[in-house]
Amino acid sequence: MKFKHLLFFGWLFLLWFFLFPGCQKSETPTPSEDQPNFSFEISFSPEVHSQPITGRVYIILSQNKKKEPRFQVSPTGVPFFGKNIHSLEPGKGAVVDESVFGYPVESIRKLPKGTYYLQGFINLYTRFDRSDGHTVWLPKDHWEGQKWNRSPGNLYSSVRKVHIDPSKNKKIQLVCDQKIPPVEIPEDPKWVKRIKFQSEILTEFWGQPMYLGATVLLPKGYEKHPEVRYPVNYIQGHFSLRNPYGFTLEKPEKKDRRAQRRYKFSQYWLSEDCPRMIAVTLQHPCPYYDDSYAVNSENVGPYRDAIMKELIPKIEEQFRIIQKPYARILSGGSTGGWISFALQVFHPDFFGGTFSLCPDPLDFRAFQIVNIYKDSNAYYKKHDWFQVERPCCRLPDGSIRFSMEDENHYEMVIGDKSRSGGQWDIWEAAFGPVGKNGYPQRLWDKKTGKINPKVAQYMKEHYDLRYYLEKNWTQLGPKLKGKLHVYTGTMDSYYLNNGVHFMEEFLEKTKNPYYEGTIEYGKRKPHCWGPRGQELIQLIAQQVTQNAPPPEETKSWKYK
Numbered sequence: 001m002k003f004k005h006l007l008f009f010g011w012l013f014l015l016w017f018f019l020f021p022g023c024q025k026s027e028t029p030t031p032s033e034d035q036p037n038f039s040f041e042i043s044f045s046p047e048v049h050s051q052p053i054t055g056r057v058y059i060i061l062s063q064n065k066k067k068e069p070r071f072q073v074s075p076t077g078v079p080f081f082g083k084n085i086h087s088l089e090p091g092k093g094a095v096v097d098e099s100v101f102g103y104p105v106e107s108i109r110k111l112p113k114g115t116y117y118l119q120g121f122i123n124l125y126t127r128f129d130r131s132d133g134h135t136v137w138l139p140k141d142h143w144e145g146q147k148w149n150r151s152p153g154n155l156y157s158s159v160r161k162v163h164i165d166p167s168k169n170k171k172i173q174l175v176c177d178q179k180i181p182p183v184e185i186p187e188d189p190k191w192v193k194r195i196k197f198q199s200e201i202l203t204e205f206w207g208q209p210m211y212l213g214a215t216v217l218l219p220k221g222y223e224k225h226p227e228v229r230y231p232v233n234y235i236q237g238h239f240s241l242r243n244p245y246g247f248t249l250e251k252p253e254k255k256d257r258r259a260q261r262r263y264k265f266s267q268y269w270l271s272e273d274c275p276r277m278i279a280v281t282l283q284h285p286c287p288y289y290d291d292s293y294a295v296n297s298e299n300v301g302p303y304r305d306a307i308m309k310e311l312i313p314k315i316e317e318q319f320r321i322i323q324k325p326y327a328r329i330l331s332g333g334s335t336g337g338w339i340s341f342a343l344q345v346f347h348p349d350f351f352g353g354t355f356s357l358c359p360d361p362l363d364f365r366a367f368q369i370v371n372i373y374k375d376s377n378a379y380y381k382k383h384d385w386f387q388v389e390r391p392c393c394r395l396p397d398g399s400i401r402f403s404m405e406d407e408n409h410y411e412m413v414i415g416d417k418s419r420s421g422g423q424w425d426i427w428e429a430a431f432g433p434v435g436k437n438g439y440p441q442r443l444w445d446k447k448t449g450k451i452n453p454k455v456a457q458y459m460k461e462h463y464d465l466r467y468y469l470e471k472n473w474t475q476l477g478p479k480l481k482g483k484l485h486v487y488t489g490t491m492d493s494y495y496l497n498n499g500v501h502f503m504e505e506f507l508e509k510t511k512n513p514y515y516e517g518t519i520e521y522g523k524r525k526p527h528c529w530g531p532r533g534q535e536l537i538q539l540i541a542q543q544v545t546q547n548a549p550p551p552e553e554t555k556s557w558k559y560k
Contacts, residue, residue, distance in 0.1 A: 134438030489525030
């Protein structure tokens with residue numbers, strides 16, 4: 001009986017096969033000439049750049065013309081696609097097709113049909129023959145602060161309005177015939193001075209001329225009191241050519257609240273009530289970011305040495321600064337919050353205190369919202385039967401703006417090999433080990449989020465500040481007593497309050513000595529909450545006054 005049934009169904013199958021041959025075809029078309037060749041081709045004019053270019057090309061699309069598409073790119077911005085180029089000749093095209101990864105639309109094939117404003121862009125890379133034996137191609141900063149869409153020398157096309165239908169066989173060509181001009185250095189108003197020089201230490205490491213700089217804000221009466229030396233506030237943070245504290249003599253429009261705050265502070269700075277001190281913002285951009293994180297790093301190079309041995313000595317030689325630890329106070333927020341805390345920890349005998357706002361992760365168990373030592377994936381929290389996507393940025397009410405995966409994929413499109421100039425890539429470059437190819441080893445797979453435990457352990461041993469303090473408190477504690485002051489909002493936009501909580505747990509348990517510093521939280525406050533302006537100046541003056549050792553006097557720089 002079984003054999004007869006098999007014979008019957010066999011004949012039935014053969015009958016179906018011959019009667020309905022079309023049903024045997026796969027529903028998925030083969031990627032051949034049947035597929036439309038929809039693509040973009042980006043080239044550059046020899047009039048704007050006469051030599052071959054190694055770097056990265058982008059096609060950027062927007063559905064509005066409020067500003068150029070290159071200025072609408074962000075983790076919550078318009079679609080764009082990026083592709084590396086190697087020795088691309090003038091007039092030759094680089095093709096961006098459906099295989100090129102994009103964000104937030106993964107492939108140009110998935111672009112909705114419609115009318116777009118298009119712009120082509122070319123990000124030029126520089127060859128660095130480093131002293132460690134590695135040769136790498138990276139975007140060199142031109143004193144713009146590692147902003148690829150504003151970096152001098154980079155090329156871009158005019159904006160074109162084009163109707164796009166990805167189902168059509170069409171190649172859209174864009175010619176980059178415009179070049180971003182050099183940065184214009186602002187004129188110095190009264191009381192502001194600027195420094196910029198070539199660093200011997202960094203130039204030797206990178207094999208290219210590398211520069212450090214500073215913008216210095218002098219107190220009122222500096223010229224009239226040549227005998228007075230002043231405390232100094234070394235301000236850490238993202239690269240900026242703006243004056244320290246946003247100092248300005250121009251009265252703003254009533255609608256501009258930020259400008260009004262800067263102007264109000266500037267009036268305080270020049271008032272009789274303001275303690276007299278010197279404020280300095282440091283400029284140390286690197287090929288991976290607008291700021292080096294002031295570390296000695298396998299990838300970034302010896303920036304901490306360059307800052308401590310070249311930049312700060314040059315500032316203190318040129319201006320009348322009290323060259324003693326109690327009078328050197330650090331401050332900064334976010335990136336600058338981490339740097340100011342780290343410099344105080346790594347140089348406890350040189351600085352007299354830090355006021356660190358919303359610092360980047362002080363404990364890598366809270367690498368924003370990832371525990372890089374225990375989690376297996378940065379993008380998803382995995383449970384037995386399901387997984388939850390990890391957020392990256394939130395509003396004070398808890399609303400999520402974008403995810404960990406979103407921001408990392410956004411950086412992937414700007415540049416591979418940690419070359420995006422973005423937040424996650426600089427943390428890999430500054431805190432992680434160098435790879436065999438000369439670029440940073442990945443802490444996690446940029447596409448999938450899978451964490452590399454070996455890289456995480458390297459970061460722990462070298463740059464986890466809570467771990468470093470806990471391991472060395474016997475030696476560091478007496479030198480840091482009363483010097484550590486940290487402020488953050490309980491709803492920090494990037495979950496950085498988590499790392500502060502871990503640091504607080506350790507510091508509150510310290511003995512012989514107890515740390516005697518400050519950890520304060522702003523209830524439901526976002527990034528970057530903490531004392532600023534007049535309040536910060538008063539805290540700095542108080543720190544200097546309380547810690548001035550006998551027979552140091554603190555009255556001369558408090559003149560009216």
